[in-house]
Amino acid sequence: SGVEKQHELFSRLSKEYREFGVRQFDHGNVPEGMEDAVRIDASCLTMISDIGTVQHRSNRPALLVSSTSWTEDEDFSILLSALEMYDENLSSSKFNDTLPDIVCAITGKGPLKDYYKSLIASKKFKHVRICTPWLLAEDYPTLLGSADLGVCLHKSTSGFDLPMKVVDMFGCGLPVCAVGFNCISELVIDGTNGLIFWDDKQLFEQLQELLTGFPNPYKLKKLRGNLTNTARWDETWERVVLPIIS
Secondary structure, three states, rough: OOOOOOOOOOHHHOOOOHHHHEEEOOOOOOOOOOOOOOEEEEOOOEEEEOOEEEEEEEEOOEEEEEEEEOOOEEHHHHHHHHHHHHHHHHHHHHOOOOOOEEEEEEEEOOOHHHHHHHHHOOOOOOOOEEOOOOOOHHHHHHHHHOOOEEEEEEOOOOOOOOHHHHHHHHEEEEEEEEEEOOOOOHOOOOOOOOOEEEHHHHHHHHHHHHHOOOOOHHHHHHHHHHHHOOHHHHHHHHHHHHHHHO
């Protein structure tokens, strides 16, 4: 997504989801009722320069994106635990100059959303912000195209159905960390277009590995580069499947 389109999206979303904004008053005396006021010239990722052009903020956070129907099929406590470990490490680590803060957007609706929202609200993060927006259909591709890394917690109940959300992410050139199950390697090729994890500690380690050196993280850029060189799903279907069924 172009930086102007990103700026429009996140500036608009920040009116409802302050995690996408930059607080107008970070320190000092904050006027009463203005604790959550956000700047109109900047979002969490972008800003308007002195000459009026839109650009990425030099100290922007990394944007993680996941989507879910908030059911028991997806255990988001794995992601929350990994983000807690990341936050604790960044708070105490000598490597905090090489790792960014994180904004994590988890989209979707479902029966367990309120449960996880209360769990998120109970966390005392210093370097991680999590929001659970509901997006317009036309905004979803822009969000994916703006993100640095996707996270998939889908575990197939049958062990054989692949998560279409990963297909969406790949279609927007977004590398993915995906929880492991029976056939996920048919979609996520570990170390090529994403990474596969099996527990919260491994996901935490992958976040550190991929985000080191941000905003120019070598390993994450390599995964993204591999995606741009991978044939699209529809091209592969026409080349491989169509001749068989024709």
